[in-house]
Amino acid sequence: MAHPIIIATFAVYFIIVIGIGIWSSRSQNNIKDFFLAGREMGPIVVAFSSCATIASGFFFVGLPGLSYNLGYQPMLSIPVLNAILAYVIVYGLLAKPMRYLSEQHGALTIPDLFLTLYEDKKVRWVCSVVILIGIVAYMVSQWVAMGLMFQTLLGSTYTVGLIVGVVIVGFYSTLGGQKGNIYNDAFQMVVMCLGGILVIVFGFKAVGGFTQMNLSLAQVKPEMLLPFSDNFGLSKWAFISFFLLYAVGTVGQPQFTTRFYTIKKIDMLRWAPAIAATTYVIITLFVFTGMIYRAAVVQGTVQPLTNPDLAVTQFLVAFMPSGGAGLILAAAVAAIMSTVSTFIVVAASTVTRDIIEQGMGKQLSDKKGLLYSRISTVLLCVITVFIAIKPPDLVAWLGNAAFGFFAAGLGPALVAGIRWRRANKQGALLSIVTGGGLALILYFMKVTGKIAPKLDTGAIAFLISIAVLIIVSLLTPYQHRKALPQKKYTSDQIIT
């Protein structure tokens, strides 16, 4: 069982999180409120939320663990040099048009937008299926991370830890919908930023400062101070893969892009990427925990870790006062919660809006729509938690492959649908099927040892998906898509 101060910090954190959920539930009257937070969100909460959603359990547990083993390489290759670019790329390419098209054409979900862009129900169906597969896998992997975290915190079994976490997130997501989710994300982002700052203050003090930490790491291996290396750790191919997936491939992440629908006015998007990227820089400081701990091992003040994923928890034990440790643990839990709660709302919206309402043609009143959304939320939590109690290998693999799966499956079709007039429904359909399918197949071949590509399998699928979209669109007839801003065409350009 954790220190009473840590438990108290957590109790306060949970009361605030649940309170925001209850408060948000008051303004839930229909599915538009539930999925889009009534389109009344301001730029700061949307920016904070888009940052919190991207920073998952991997960011706060996996990356420090990798940094313990590989020094600067994971930090430079992922958040510092690549992932931060996602904010300017995704906002620059998609934010304004997505927000405009969503309001103009009544698109409430990503599959809705695909229907608006390509005017084809098959594209919408395939998109819905991709979102549900990816999100279920993603949710399970986040539940597992949360269960382990609560297990450490409460000194309970994994299952009890898992159920405590799920009840809290499920409660505020079911009650508060997207609004509760976004405000909670924003609050959790503040907690994560405080965690990032505290880590730097106490960590560098413990190892004698920034320079001393670097000198200690160099004693282990000089390559630990490089962004990538062919002799040790991450290769340049890994670096290129991270660029393709985390900088560019974020365009296909529905948990990120659905944020654009919720902002009150289009022009409020103006400073959102700057705010989001600034907070992302602050939370990136958290990754130093792994390097600081490794430097302390070299200096002989702490024992080496048996499992690198324990870098954060052992860092807290070794270097932090109890209150600060509670806050940093809360930050790590916040990272997982904010990601998984967004998935819950996106998945519930896909089930209610795209499958029940649009797919099955069932007309839902405001009250019924809201009820169905909440039932979908609860059902998704229950189903994914049952899988997470003893996750099969297949689901764990899917969770690991999910980022690449979304990038390759949805990214090219979404960007081309908005930014390339020549893209058509045939190209989009084949790109989604080929990209999503290849991301999974190549990943399974890799983990079963059948192939060993230098580039990440998700990145390969992403590139192939782009190529398929371009080639198929050019080889098939031009589709005049009404949702795009109009321009004058010559008669030979318009075939359909």
Next chain:
Amino acid sequence: MFGLPTVTFVSLFVIWPLWLFLCFLYGILYKEGRDDEWHIL
């Protein structure tokens, strides 16, 4: 500097702030109004 090789020093103290600046540049270059217009290839 700070015991870091040049490439890492440049990554942390030049490129990282530069990427952050790009996000601010989005805001600086943003044109308000004209919601129904965007660049399309």
